[in-house]
Amino acid sequence: MVWKLVEGAAAVLENDMKEFEIDGVGILIARNASGFYAYPALCPHMEAQLAFGTCDGKLITCMQHLWQWEMETGEPVGMAEEALKTYPTKEENGQIYIWFEQEHKYAYMED
Amino acid sequence: MLTSVVNRRAVAVNVKGRSGTATFTTVPGENLLEAALRQGADVPYGCASGTCGLCKARVTSGRVELLWPEAPGYGKKPRADDALLCQSAAEAPGDHGTLDLTLGGASGALAPPGARAGRFGARILRIDLIGDGLIEIELGLDRPIRYAAGQFGLFYFPGIAGGRAFSFATPSPDTESERVLLVVKRKPDGPATEFLFTRSAPGSRLEMFGPLGHATFDPGCGQDLICVVGGSGISFGLSVMGGATLADHFNTHRGLLVVGLRRPSDLASLAPFGAMAETAGPGLRIIIALSDEDSAPPEGWIVPGVEVMRGFAHDAMHTAMAGHCADLMAYVAGPPPMIQAVQRVLLLEAKLPAGNILCDTFY
Ligand SMILES: Cc1cc2nc3c(=O)[nH]c(=O)nc-3n(C[C@H](O)[C@H](O)[C@H](O)COP(=O)(O)OP(=O)(O)OC[C@H]3O[C@@H](n4cnc5c(N)ncnc54)[C@H](O)[C@@H]3O)c2cc1C
Ligand code: FES
Ligand code: FES
Numbered sequence: 001m002v003w004k005l006v007e008g009a010a011a012v013l014e015n016d017m018k019e020f021e022i023d024g025v026g027i028l029i030a031r032n033a034s035g036f037y038a039y040p041a042l043c044p045h046m047e048a049q050l051a052f053g054t055c056d057g058k059l060i061t062c063m064q065h066l067w068q069w070e071m072e073t074g075e076p077v078g079m080a081e082e083a084l085k086t087y088p089t090k091e092e093n094g095q096i097y098i099w100f101e102q103e104h105k106y107a108y109m110e111d
Numbered sequence: 112m113l114t115s116v117v118n119r120r121a122v123a124v125n126v127k128g129r130s131g132t133a134t135f136t137t138v139p140g141e142n143l144l145e146a147a148l149r150q151g152a153d154v155p156y157g158c159a160s161g162t163c164g165l166c167k168a169r170v171t172s173g174r175v176e177l178l179w180p181e182a183p184g185y186g187k188k189p190r191a192d193d194a195l196l197c198q199s200a201a202e203a204p205g206d207h208g209t210l211d212l213t214l215g216g217a218s219g220a221l222a223p224p225g226a227r228a229g230r231f232g233a234r235i236l237r238i239d240l241i242g243d244g245l246i247e248i249e250l251g252l253d254r255p256i257r258y259a260a261g262q263f264g265l266f267y268f269p270g271i272a273g274g275r276a277f278s279f280a281t282p283s284p285d286t287e288s289e290r291v292l293l294v295v296k297r298k299p300d301g302p303a304t305e306f307l308f309t310r311s312a313p314g315s316r317l318e319m320f321g322p323l324g325h326a327t328f329d330p331g332c333g334q335d336l337i338c339v340v341g342g343s344g345i346s347f348g349l350s351v352m353g354g355a356t357l358a359d360h361f362n363t364h365r366g367l368l369v370v371g372l373r374r375p376s377d378l379a380s381l382a383p384f385g386a387m388a389e390t391a392g393p394g395l396r397i398i399i400a401l402s403d404e405d406s407a408p409p410e411g412w413i414v415p416g417v418e419v420m421r422g423f424a425h426d427a428m429h430t431a432m433a434g435h436c437a438d439l440m441a442y443v444a445g446p447p448p449m450i451q452a453v454q455r456v457l458l459l460e461a462k463l464p465a466g467n468i469l470c471d472t473f474y
Contacts, residue, residue: 046164046165046167046186046215047164047186047187047188052451054454054455054458054459056458056459056462059458061458061465063451063454065165066454066465066466066468066470067465068465077465078465078466079465079466081129108215
């Protein structure tokens, strides 16, 4: 069983996002009209918290250097040079779960 | 040279990025970013002053001297082999005879070689107080410089570690010029601005490295322009929108310049904006947004072509755009919170693609 409950994630508003923690790992939960999406909390570019960026229901933007991604797929848009990694999500009994086997990391996080 | 760099010999450097490797040589007294840009190797950078982190690389062979190990650009969890190009100097080559670095993060793009930057000697010609804690400085350089509207220089001060970034407050001259103008805001406990406000006078000497910066006006862009600046970002606003005005851009395109100030005492005169409005004509709208609710604009602030309103710069911009947001370029400069507020409106309300937003964050 690696579906993990993200406590409080169901309260994220539509076209908004918020950072949570699962087993000490930062997870960003974003929501639009079609559902909930989960990604690592930090930007694929550099160590910046995506939660300080914007989410309009279609795109997620990092405020640091304005990289953008398709919210539903994590595909890079415009200036972004790398995709957002994603965690599968599911909604059950009004709660949000993510499929969390291990932390997704970007190249700059590896030692 | 006014610098803390102690490397004593020339070192050949390779900076590996995603789209290629930049190769250059450093000479004693310069940091890695200056060495690269001096030779036209266009490595990524933003602030050139240790804060944005865009120039972060990893040393794979050889040794560097970290000039400012505590620089915010290293982030919360710096690695032992991290080096900010703008805050490191070559110390020794590795086994292959070169100092090798790999650009950090995913941003390995090496843009096509840009205009070459260099070190200039600068002499202060004039200092005028133009508002509360705000001065205008005219500098004479030891040789002519050419720059694009919106660019900045990195200034070195006697006895102060590291360079300080200040935007050129004049539109790019058509020809090279030996004069540059700065608008400088005093920073509490800041040694460089303290030097400019209290210990410098006409005749004082500085050094400058430049021109720097990617947030520049392109006369061939063919787009409407929005420029929103706060505080000392006035310099950037005068340069970008002044450059566009000189290029007759507002004969064929619309422009909006919003200058965010707290109160009228921040800036004694709106004359420079009045002059810009007169030259640019009706295509350019200029708004001064005053965030301090209690302040009323003084009489002397009534300048034809310049509107004064209450509120934050991002709100004034939003209202003035009134849905007009099709194909435009947005230029934003000033303190980080103001930049973020403007970016939010442009991204979320105006749905402007991020690539159409160019920012200079005045860290
Ligand atoms: C692109 C850009 C354009 C700018 N344009 C303008 C402008 O037109 N007008 C204006 O008023 N301000 C401008 N600023 C802000 C200006 O650079 C700062 O206000 C200025 O650096 C303050 O210097 P200080 O010594 O007084 O203050 P401090 O707070 O002491 O200086 C802070 C800065 O100094 C540098 N620094 C500090 N310690 C070290 C060290 N040990 N080694 C190396 N570097 C160090 C860092 O860059 C740091 O951000 C700009 C900033 C940037 C990034
Ligand atoms: S850190 Fe997110 S875009 Fe650069
Ligand atoms: S360019 Fe070096 S930290 Fe900004």
